[in-house]
Structures are given as C-alpha cells and as structure tokens.
Amino acid sequence: MPSPEVCDGLDNDCDGVVDNGALEGGQPCVVPGQFGVCAQGASTCVNGQLVCAQVMFPSAEQCDGLDNDCDGAVDDGDPGAWQPCVVPGQFGVCAKGATKCVNGQLVCAQLVQPSPEACDALDNDCNNVVDDNPPALCPGISVCYNGTCPIVMCITCGAPPCPPCELGAPCMKDAECASGMCHAGKCVASINGCDVMTAVEKTTVPSVAITFPGPGLVFSPACVKVKAGTNVTFSGDFSLYPLEGGHVENGAVIPAAAGPFVPATNAGTSKTFTMGKAGTFPYVSPAHANAGMIGAVFVVP
Numbered sequence: 001m002p003s004p005e006v007c008d009g010l011d012n013d014c015d016g017v018v019d020n021g022a023l024e025g026g027q028p029c030v031v032p033g034q035f036g037v038c039a040q041g042a043s044t045c046v047n048g049q050l051v052c053a054q055v056m057f058p059s060a061e062q063c064d065g066l067d068n069d070c071d072g073a074v075d076d077g078d079p080g081a082w083q084p085c086v087v088p089g090q091f092g093v094c095a096k097g098a099t100k101c102v103n104g105q106l107v108c109a110q111l112v113q114p115s116p117e118a119c120d121a122l123d124n125d126c127n128n129v130v131d132d133n134p135p136a137l138c139p140g141i142s143v144c145y146n147g148t149c150p151i152v153m154c155i156t157c158g159a160p161p162c163p164p165c166e167l168g169a170p171c172m173k174d175a176e177c178a179s180g181m182c183h184a185g186k187c188v189a190s191i192n193g194c195d196v197m198t199a200v201e202k203t204t205v206p207s208v209a210i211t212f213p214g215p216g217l218v219f220s221p222a223c224v225k226v227k228a229g230t231n232v233t234f235s236g237d238f239s240l241y242p243l244e245g246g247h248v249e250n251g252a253v254i255p256a257a258a259g260p261f262v263p264a265t266n267a268g269t270s271k272t273f274t275m276g277k278a279g280t281f282p283y284v285s286p287a288h289a290n291a292g293m294i295g296a297v298f299v300v301p
C-alpha cells in the first residue's frame with residue numbers, strides 16, 4: 001500500500017515518481033571537509049540517500065568572528081585593519097590610532113604614547129594642550145610660538161609669543177591670563193568665590209536661570225559660564241535683596257563701574273540680562289554680600 005515518501009530510491013507513495021517531495025531534506029548539517037561558513041549545509045535527497053549540500057561559499061574575510069574564506073582560521077589577516085581612526089578618550093598625538101580586528105569587532109588601537117612636550121605645534125604629552133608651558137620648551141630667551149622657537153625677549157605677557165600673564169599682572173582681557181580671568185585690569189585666580197574652571201557649564205544653552213535666596217543667603221547657581229549672547233535671568237525679591245555689579249575684597253564690597261549689572265536692580269522679582277560680550281562679571285547683593293550672596297558670570301566668545 002502507498003506510504004509517505006522517504007529518501008530510499010523507491011516510489012513509496014506510488015505516484016510514479018521516485019523520492020519526490022521534501023522528504024527529510026532541508027535540515028541543517030555540516031558539510032564534510034569544509035571549514036568556516038562553508039561547512040554550513042542543508043540535507044537533501046540524492047540517488048536515494050540523504051547528503052549534506054553546501055549552502056555557503058568562500059568570500060573575502062571580514063572582521064565578524066567568522067571564517068568567511070573557509071580556510072579554517074577566523075578573522076585571519078586582520079581584516080579591516082590599519083585604517084586611520086581616533087582613539088576614544090585620548091588627546092593630542094595619543095588620539096592617533098589605526099583599526100584592528102579584535103574578537104570579531106574593529107577597534108581603534110592607540111599608535112602613539114605620551115612623551116615630553118616639545119615645541120612642534122603638537123600635544124606630545126596628551127594633556128589636551130598644545131605646546132603648553134611655552135617658555136620651558138625653548139632654550140635661552142626664546143619662547144615657543146606656532147611650533148617654533150623664535151629668539152625674542154618678551155615684553156608684554158599674554159601677547160604672542162609671550163606666555164600668559166600670571167596672577168596680579170596687568171591685563172586687558174581674560175585670554176591674556178594663565179588663570180583665564182582678568183578683572184579690574186589684573187589677572188585673578190577667583191572672584192566672589194568663583195573661577196572659570198569650576199563655574200557651572202552653561203555654554204550650550206541660550207538662557208540661564210539664577211534664583212535667590214536659597215536655600216540660605218546665596219544665589220543658585222552662583223558661578224556660571226555662558227556664551228556671549230546668553231540671557232541670564234535672576235528671580236527673587238529685589239526689594240529685599242538688591243542686585244548690582246561688584247565684588248567682595250577683604251570684606252568690603254567694591255561696586256563695578258560698568259557692566260551688565262550696573263546700575264543696581266532693587267525692585268521687582270525677575271530681571272533678564274543679555275550677556276553681550278566676553279568677560280568676567282561679578283555681582284553681589286550688597287547688604288548680604290558677606291553672608292554669601294555673591295557670584296559671577298563668566299562670558300566666553
């Protein structure tokens with residue numbers, strides 16, 4: 001009697017055709033004598049016998065954790081390697097890298113390690129500063145400038161090729177000072193307890209809100225760094241806590257002669273100031289300055 005067709009060289013279902021239909025074929029199997037992806041096969045009926053037919057064929061090796069060229073080695077030849085790339089988290093010359101195939105994935109391998117800084121317009125010690133400490137990089141009275149050591153005698157600090165001005169030196173703008181802060185014509189380390197390095201970073205937003213008082217007699221946040229053109233809004237009771245430009249020095253409030261917070265604001269509950277130009281702009285609530293109501297807005301280009 002007819003029975004389901006199987007792979008045996010017979011017409012089991014008596015329809016006049018030998019070994020017709022899916023039979024037991026199509027099941028995953030390993031192709032004898034093949035390696036890598038080429039060993040992947042599917043069973044099929046041939047001359048009354050199930051054999052493993054190859055379904056994948058050799059191709060160029062890729063960095064994917066497979067043996068694409070079927071030579072018995074995975075990712076051999078370091079496929080995709082030696083392409084230029086940037087090493088994550090590294091600066092200067094240490095950021096220079098080349099791709100390498102590791103565990104089936106391309107990674108960026110670091111090619112250069114940190115070395116002592118040299119006057120070559122590169123960040124050799126990989127601290128994200130090019131030719132830092134210019135006077136120490138060149139012999140004699142020469143100072144590193146644009147990667148070379150011209151023989152010059154520095155007259156004015158902060159003006160190329162001279163080094164930045166130290167604390168207390170006369171200055172005209174923040175960029176001239178090693179501290180990044182020029183106030184009242186001299187380089188300072190901090191103003192009203194604020195400095196440009198630790199100020200709250202707000203350079204990526206168009207507006208900043210500062211509230212007062214509190215908790216406690218403080219502005220929050222007191223120290224902020226913004227881009228030129230940013231709107232800074234103070235919210236609080238100006239009749240109780242007037243706001244004006246100035247800073248505390250040796251316990252005394254020194255009013256600012258000019259700036260965005262001049263004249264004083266002593267009425268209302270909210271006021272917005274547009275920080276139009278780069279600079280350091282300290283502010284105080286005079287009667288409560290020594291209690292902690294001081295701050296500064298650092299405006300960068």
